[in-house]
Amino acid sequence: xxxxxxxxxxxxxxxxxxxxxxxxxxxxxxxxxxxxxxxxxxxxxxxxxxxxxxxxxxxxxxxxxxxxxxxxxxxxxxxxxxxxxxxxxxxxxxxxxxxxxxxxxxxxxxxxxxxxxxxxxxxxxxxxxxxxxxxxxxxxxxxxxxxxxxxxxxxxxxxxxxxxxxxxxxxxxxxxxxxxxxxxxxxxxxxxxxxxxxxxxxxxxxxxxxxxxxxxxxxxxxxxxxxxxxxxxxxxxxxxxxxxxxxxxxxxxxxxxxxxxxxxxxxxxxxxxxxxxxxxxxxxxxxxxxxxxxxxxxxxxxxxxxxxxxxxxxxxxxxxxxxxxxxxxxxxxxxxxxxxxxxxxxx
Amino acid sequence: xxxxxxxxxxxxxxxxxxxxxxxxxxxxxxxxxxxxxxxxxxxxxxxxxxxxxxxxxxxxxxxxxxxxxxxxxxxxxxxxxxxxxxxxxxxxxxxxxxxxxxxxxxxxxxxxxxxxxxxxxxxxxxxxxxxxxxxxxxxxxxxxxxxxxxxxxxxxxxxxxxxxxxxxxxxxxxxxxxxxxxxxxxxxxxxxxxxxxxxxxxxxxxxxxxxxxxxxxxxxxxxxxxxxxxxxxxxxxxxxxxxxxxxxxxxxxxxxxxxxxxxxxxxxxxxxxxxxxxxxxxxxxxxxxxxxxxxxxxxxxxxxxxxxxxxxxxxxxxxxxxxxxxxxxxxxxxxxxxxxxxxxxxx
Numbered sequence: 001x002x003x004x005x006x007x008x009x010x011x012x013x014x015x016x017x018x019x020x021x022x023x024x025x026x027x028x029x030x031x032x033x034x035x036x037x038x039x040x041x042x043x044x045x046x047x048x049x050x051x052x053x054x055x056x057x058x059x060x061x062x063x064x065x066x067x068x069x070x071x072x073x074x075x076x077x078x079x080x081x082x083x084x085x086x087x088x089x090x091x092x093x094x095x096x097x098x099x100x101x102x103x104x105x106x107x108x109x110x111x112x113x114x115x116x117x118x119x120x121x122x123x124x125x126x127x128x129x130x131x132x133x134x135x136x137x138x139x140x141x142x143x144x145x146x147x148x149x150x151x152x153x154x155x156x157x158x159x160x161x162x163x164x165x166x167x168x169x170x171x172x173x174x175x176x177x178x179x180x181x182x183x184x185x186x187x188x189x190x191x192x193x194x195x196x197x198x199x200x201x202x203x204x205x206x207x208x209x210x211x212x213x214x215x216x217x218x219x220x221x222x223x224x225x226x227x228x229x230x231x232x233x234x235x236x237x238x239x240x241x242x243x244x245x246x247x248x249x250x251x252x253x254x255x256x257x258x259x260x261x262x263x264x265x266x267x268x269x270x271x272x273x274x275x276x277x278x279x280x281x282x283x284x285x286x287x288x289x290x291x292x293x294x295x296x297x298x299x300x301x302x303x304x305x306x307x308x309x310x311x312x313x314x315x316x317x318x319x320x321x322x323x324x325x326x327x328x329x330x331x332x333x334x335x336x337x338x339x340x341x342x343x344x345x346x347x
Numbered sequence: 348x349x350x351x352x353x354x355x356x357x358x359x360x361x362x363x364x365x366x367x368x369x370x371x372x373x374x375x376x377x378x379x380x381x382x383x384x385x386x387x388x389x390x391x392x393x394x395x396x397x398x399x400x401x402x403x404x405x406x407x408x409x410x411x412x413x414x415x416x417x418x419x420x421x422x423x424x425x426x427x428x429x430x431x432x433x434x435x436x437x438x439x440x441x442x443x444x445x446x447x448x449x450x451x452x453x454x455x456x457x458x459x460x461x462x463x464x465x466x467x468x469x470x471x472x473x474x475x476x477x478x479x480x481x482x483x484x485x486x487x488x489x490x491x492x493x494x495x496x497x498x499x500x501x502x503x504x505x506x507x508x509x510x511x512x513x514x515x516x517x518x519x520x521x522x523x524x525x526x527x528x529x530x531x532x533x534x535x536x537x538x539x540x541x542x543x544x545x546x547x548x549x550x551x552x553x554x555x556x557x558x559x560x561x562x563x564x565x566x567x568x569x570x571x572x573x574x575x576x577x578x579x580x581x582x583x584x585x586x587x588x589x590x591x592x593x594x595x596x597x598x599x600x601x602x603x604x605x606x607x608x609x610x611x612x613x614x615x616x617x618x619x620x621x622x623x624x625x626x627x628x629x630x631x632x633x634x635x636x637x638x639x640x641x642x643x644x645x646x647x648x649x650x651x652x653x654x655x656x657x658x659x660x661x662x663x664x665x666x667x668x669x670x671x672x673x674x675x676x677x678x679x680x681x682x683x684x685x686x687x688x689x690x691x692x693x694x
Contacts, residue, residue, distance in 0.1 A: 175620065309546075
């Protein structure tokens with residue numbers, strides 16, 4: 001994560017600059033990013049969700065003003081604000097609808113509230129789409145025209161970039177790849193949000209990995225993880241499964257392989273629809289990433305399933321890999337989309 | 348299907364005009380289309396596939412020249428040629444790769460061959476994507492920003508339009524929705540092309556409908572269709588299943604409902620990824636269309652499955668319906684994409 005930068009960094013910055021704001025249930029991440037995608041300043045403030053959205057808008061605007069004053073920046077130096085937020089949302093109207101993790105913020109005109117408080121236009125996008133645009137602009141997707149990001153966390157989020165544009169959709173629901181159906185059977189697993197059955201996130205999210213492990217242990221499966229069965233999900237976590245798998249635990253390895261199978265099914269569908277050339281996996285659950293044995297086995301399992309189900313020239317022309325920006329992808333993507341909006345107006 | 352038009356029709360035409368060419372295994376459809384999407388002239392010539400592609404290119408170019416001479420049109424009046432062709436293909440290079448229904452045309456630089464023979468730039472797209480763009484420009488998708496077309500025929504083709512652009516993909520494989528995975532089980536049905544298992548077209552194409560009916564009859568199912576069991580697929584066809592269903596045949600109705608179920612699964616995934624606001628079903632297998640009891644039951648079955656698996660605001664903001672251009676969608680979409688290419692160059 002980039003740290004705060006002294007004012008002298010501005011000398012090397014490519015102007016104009018853009019604010020990227022990434023709203024989460026606990027914190028609001030705020031980055032000042034230059035035209036080349038370099039972060040000049042980063043910090044976060046608490047969301048304080050229960051105080052309602054206007055408080056967070058005002059505190060964010062005050063924070064931006066303070067930093068701008070310290071760095072001697074005018075509104076012209078930072079002409080557009082990028083804002084990523086959890087859905088559901090109505091992007092054309094600039095409203096939050098009913099985001100599950102912001103219960104006190106429902107039906108709030110967040111885009112215009114931020115525009116009024118900051119005195120500048122706001123580019124408003126979904127947070128998972130913002131992360132996808134971040135990876136596309138300055139992460140694993142650099143030098144690509146198209147890319148799909150899947151973020152594996154509590155749920156499975158996603159974002160689709162086609163020809164440098166995010167797929168927002170008609171109902172601001174574009175890129176919700178976690179809600180694709182991978183298992184049509186009436187006994188398929190239920191989505192973690194209690195919604196639809198057989199959706200990808202019921203199989204491939206970090207929560208689903210824990211649930212599936214817990215079920216296997218409860219059914220008597222032998223594993224080094226058995227001791228955690230009585231504990232909370234913070235003990236029996238996707239990370240604990242990864243660590244056990246790295247140590248060669250057979251049950252944990254089975255869970256990793258099954259997760260790769262389900263992602264292989266879902267990613268095959270994504271590729272046969274979008275043909276993005278690159279699918280990137282982000283979020284906490286990377287099983288150690290490319291540097292680890294298990295992370296490599298995870299990627300190989302996904303690729304194997306995809307290759308068995310696709311055509312030779314599509315397999316050859318498609319990469320599947322891990323994201324590279326971690327938790328910074330959201331504010332970077334929000335800033336990148338602000339830059340895109342700014343450039344469009346200039347045309 | 349529009350018929351040939353006298354030269355006087357040119358008086359009402361909105362210029363410039365565009366040729367739309369839709370290459371099929373048997374015929375090449377050729378339409379002269381004006382800037383407003385009106386067909387001024389339509390005809391087809393035989394593909395004569397086994398003679399190889401250059402013969403077809405030359406015969407098509409001669410046909411265009413003949414009509415242009417008859418109508419007194421210059422190259423400036425018809426500045427760009429739109430060309431839709433079956434894949435696999437390499438759109439940036441302008442090559443056909445190995446289209447299964449054009450075995451003598453493999454690895455042919457079709458775009459440049461047409462450009463040379465016609466003396467004009469050629470906008471080259473996939474035939475299913477061309478049909479999608481046709482429905483988007485002048486068919487069911489008019490006044491939309493986004494749309495997905497599924498064509499139910501021998502296979503299941505597809506095309507995705509996002510913000511007025513076709514999703515071609517990195518490997519010219521974008522929009523191949525028939526190859527999405529709807530059933531992950533190891534015993535899932537095989538794709539009609541003998542490829543992947545569990546893909547949508549193994550359940551929802553006209554061929555799949557016939558195969559599933561044949562299996563049910565062979566297993567002793569009672570139906571008015573039993574008499575056709577010994578016959579060819581031209582007798583026991585998707586249309587025969589529709590006609591039996593319209594007469595209330597229980598087995599035929601089950602097949603219709605099952606097909607709707609599988610399309611409901613696939614379309615839910617499409618909508619959760621693209622959120623197009625409109626999904627259009629084209630191709631021969633419309634079960635009589637909206638005018639028929641069975642066509643309505645088919646649409647209702649698809650919608651029911653989608654609504655059970657999606658969110659209220661997405662269900663409300665999404666339409667699912669039948670295509671309106673029939674076999675004309677391909678050449679119209681090719682002409683529409685030529686128009687789009689022409690307008691882009693003007694910017």
